[in-house]
Amino acid sequence: MAMSKVWSPRPVSLSIVEVLEKKGAITDIDLLxxxxxxxxxxxxxxxxxxxxxxxxxxxxxxxxxMKGKRQVELTGRPVID
Numbered sequence: 001m002a003m004s005k006v007w008s009p010r011p012v013s014l015s016i017v018e019v020l021e022k023k024g025a026i027t028d029i030d031l032l033x034x035x036x037x038x039x040x041x042x043x044x045x046x047x048x049x050x051x052x053x054x055x056x057x058x059x060x061x062x063x064x065x066m067k068g069k070r071q072v073e074l075t076g077r078p079v080i081d
Contacts, residue, residue: 012039013050017074020060025073027065 012035019034020026026034028047035042051072054060063071 012042012046013054015039016047016050016054016072017059020072020074025071028062028070028072031072 015035015038016031019031023034028051032042032044032047035047051060051062055062058075060072060074063073065071
């Protein structure tokens with residue numbers, strides 16, 4: 001069994017928040033590169049799903065910079081009340 005098939009003990013959503021806390025606002029392309037460095041193979045579709053879930057929870061905000069490029073930033077609101 002290849003190592004890329006083994007699940008990581010940390011969820012991708014937690015890693016997204018950690019990267020944003022460390023680097024601040026970042027483009028979705030750079031965020032994907034960071035996640036690939038931590039997790040190996042992460043698809044752009046999986047990233048979009050996680051970003052949508054975190055945005056709906058109020059954890060982060062995704063805004064369009066230009067066609068094909070988005071900025072991801074933490075909202076600064078607490079995750080748990």
